[in-house]
Amino acid sequence: MLKRIIPALGLLCLSMNLQAATYQYSGAVKPGGYVLGTLTDCQSFELNGIQAKCAEDGQFVLGFGRDRQGEQTVTFTLSDQSKVTKTFDLGSREYDVQRIEGVEKKYVSPPKETLARIKNDNKQIGAARNVVSTLNGYKQDFIWPAQGRISGVFGSQRVFNGTPKRPHFGLDVANKTGTPVISPADGVVTLAHPDMYYSGGTLIIDHGAGLTSTYIHLSKIDVAKGDVVKQGDLIGKIGATGRVTGPHLDWRINWYSERLDPAFWVPAGGNQPQ
Secondary structure (H helix, E strand, C coil), X not given: CCCCCCCEEEEEEECCCCCEEEEEXXXXXXXXXXXXXEECCEEEEEECCEEEECCCCCEEEEECCCCCCCEEEEEEEECCCCEEEEEEECCCCCCCEEEECCCCHHHHCCXXXXXXXXXXXXXXXXXXXXXXXXXXXXXXXXXXXXXXXXXXXXXCEEEECCEEEEECCCEEEECCCCCEEECCCCEEEEEEEEEECCCEEEEEEEEECCEEEEEEEECEECCCCCCEECCCXXXXXXXXXXXXXXXXXXXXXXXXXXXECHHHHCCCCCXXXX
């Protein structure tokens, strides 16, 4: 299982009685990382204000945003309503500064007449990510959605034409327009928009348990909202739509509102042609 890069096995002590619940987990325990685990009799849990449910078999997935660091405590509720706590030490992480020139001025400082459009785009994206389903695509070993050169990494501070902007929350794969983009795991399409202001052709897939993946700057979208997709299915084509300086796929992963690093979900080098 290539993406389960930090396996561990241990015990969680219940805070309300003297019993013990066994658990196991794997993932990337660091800023931008995630944990995929199983806890005996787990019903639900809370992390950083996010309330989530465990699957019937006690399996759960959770994520740590870009700027989370140090100790992060998860509180689990078991089927008998007793509590279990687990603390993960993420440490800290440094991010690169990425300077990008040649961006159209309207994308660096958007004109006032575009603000309503941008607000509506963000509303649609937020709704597409704020889904709670029992899909189980998140349990799969993810595959790369496209082949090409890595041109941008998660978390880097972006400076457009000398103007500092928000960090980059995706993983960029550069290739020519029309390069196939496939689904890295099973899921259901929750957004398929041909032309958003910043992101151009935009697609979002729900993989279950609050985990979604996003694909932007697409030149073509080959699925529609509500479509069921399987791992490896064609979902779109790389493009240069929205705020870009060249054709590439910007691939993102969210656990609810937490932005995760896609690089932790796939084997290194899998973006290269075989």
